[in-house]
């Protein structure tokens with residue numbers, strides 16, 4: 168039985184929690200983006216720089232640090248028992264090890280909680296609490312899960328028709344051959360049996376995975392969980408496929424077609440219940456990361472597909488409209504950051520154009536969100552800067568190069584990555600290999616034991632996301 172002392176301590180704990188909530192000192196910051204957009208590295212860097220903010224000069228633009236009010240940051244026990252932990256330690260070990268390596272890719276939601284202690288700047292809050300604590304939960308989740316938003320207001324027949332129509336164009340056309348051959352073979356009116364449905368579902372999943380492969384690099388792949396299944400790999404929910412419209416006999420009860428439709432509907436319901444109601448509704452602030460440069464490497468087709476995927480993802484952040492999303496959920500997100508990651512692929516003088524491109528890509532959702540009172544920022548950043556800009560004369564012109572270790576090599580190389588256009592080029596303006604931005608190996612700073620690794624504008628991002636909560 169609990170002693171009086173324990174009860175009292177419990178009550179104090181609760182009161183403390185309540186005080187924090189009342190004083191608005193808890194923030195749930197969600198980080199999303201498609202596969203490989205840089206979520207894990209961003210979250211790791213964010214945690215690392217906050218933990219080391221007192222050591223040095225790594226976050227000059229974060230006011231609470233610049234004003235000397237930060238007292239320290241600590242990793243806390245995670246609040247949600249049923250959510251995987253964000254493996255900060257192992258990611259950091261990989262990045263800053265003797266032979267630095269990028270973290271192993273992950274494909275599920277994970278979470279980490281920090282407590283940031285600081286001295287409030289205002290007279291009143293200082294009188295109430297000379298020391299304040301901001302509890303910061305950071306949640307990293309796959310952007311692919313948001314790709315399902317447009318499915319939620321489609322019927323199975325509508326979604327099937329749209330998906331099949333997309334398969335009339337290359338590269339989807341060739342990649343979908345095997346799956347479409349199976350569709351042609353299967354009698355959708357026959358009584359449903361597990362095996363043919365599974366074979367069809369697996370074939371459709373293989374098609375999606377082939378579209379996703381690096382050299383094709385398509386992004387608009389629905390259902391999102393088919394490519395990033397998380398815990399539900401192999402469940403019937405993730406085992407269906409779009410189908411052509413029925414002929415005159417319609418949907419006989421108990422048929423394959425009816426079973427597929429049932430799975431589609433339960434997928435929608437499950438996605439809403441598990442992700443949107445359980446997680447998405449609890450986010451206060453959202454970061455959307457975009458790997459614009461790798462998308463440009465893949466050429467106009469893949470780039471346009473990425474833009475379509477982005478539009479779908481951003482439906483979640485289009486407030487103020489009577490869309491399904493706002494009817495289903497009451498989003499409480501009050502700050503939204505769109506960031507192009509890996510800005511260190513290009514020289515510093517190209518960052519302004521990178522930000523311009525980003526602004527064009529997210530103009531509509533950014534405008535809608537801002538109109539509804541959400542604060543929006545767009546910026547370019549590098550969570551872990553792996554190159555430095557070197558300016559050299561070349562044929563009488565001053566050119567900006569980057570110097571770093573390209574992926575797969577072991578020596579520093581000086582490269583001219585090319586220039587970022589001011590606007591998104593029209594499909595006709597992309598000659599073959601117009602863009603060729605290289606990936607880099609993570610670089611260990613020479614004084615890795617003492618110094619924090621370099622970044623680009625991570626402190627600006629932090630000030631935007633948390634500055635007001637650390638006042």
Ligand SMILES: Nc1nc2c(ncn2[C@@H]2O[C@H](COP(=O)(O)OP(=O)(O)O)[C@@H](O)[C@H]2O)c(=O)[nH]1
Nearest residue numbers: 202203204205206207208269509549550551553
């Ligand atoms: N040069 C550079 N590469 C980065 C940076 N952040 C991420 N990357 C690259 O992008 C890859 C994917 O990053 P990751 O954080 O795992 O992406 P996630 O799938 O969104 O979690 C990494 O393996 C790196 O190759 C960065 O700040 N600079």
Ligand SMILES: [Mg+2]
Nearest residue numbers: 206207272273
């Ligand atoms: Mg990741």
